Amino acid sequence: NLNNQIESIxxxxxxxxxxxxxxxxxxxFNKLFSSISQELYGEKYAxxxxRETNKQGQEYYKFTAFNANMSSGKKQGEILCFDLAYLLFAEEEQVPCLRFLLNDKKELMHDNQLAKVADFVQSQNIQLVISILKDKLPSSVFSKAHIAVELSQKSKLFKIETR
Structure with missing residues (x-):
């Protein structure tokens, strides 16, 4: 019965x-996470x-990686380091996964971090997909970026025009 299976698990x-x-x-995982964050940010994240118990008496594991007291740009960098570490961890553990990341809010990151990230993903053969305004992208990253789609007021994704 299902309840017995759940109890066994x-x-x-x-x-x-x-x-x-x-x-x-x-x-x-932390070996990769701390190594990547050290390389990209000069800090070792982990x-x-x-193990915790909720109000109903059910146990669960609570995972924490993110420092609540950091700036939003640094938080975005930490999230990206986590994602990159997971991709490399999954590969080491032979967990099937795609070698790309889709991230947002990277305009909050500093130019030098974006440049380091661009170099890192290129060296690891990871595709990083980010949506960012062209004027927020450092020229060093933009010049060597492989841009698949570039949108503007005149070139819209679905070619939908307002009337």
């Missing part, structure tokens, strides 16, 4: 064996987790 995922496995996987 819960028993396993909150067992000591599973928690040890989770710690090992997070440790592997993913942490802890």
């Amino acid at each position: 819960n028993k396993y995922i909150f067992s000591g064996d599973f928690e040890e496995l989770l710690k090992e996987q997070v440790k592997k 993913l942490t987790f802890k």
Whole structure:
């Protein structure tokens, strides 16, 4: 019955064996996450987790990686480092995944970080898709970027015009 299956799964995922496995996987992930964030930001970021219980008495794992006290641009950089680390982690662990990321709000990042990210994704053969205004894109990144689609007031994505 379904309830027995759920109970069996819960028993396993909150067992000591599973928690040890989770710690090992997070440790592997953090090697990549801290290495990438060090390369791109000069800081070592890390993913942490802890076991918690909700008001209904159900256990769950709470994962934390993001520092609530950082600027919005730096937060966007941390999110991007996390995404890049996961792509490389998935590849190491032979988890099927596509080698591209789709990100937004990167205009909040500093020019030097965008340039470092562009170099990093190119060196790792990762496609990074971002929507950003041309005037917010550093010229060093724009000159070597591989632009697939460029939109403007005259060149709209779906060719829909206002009447």
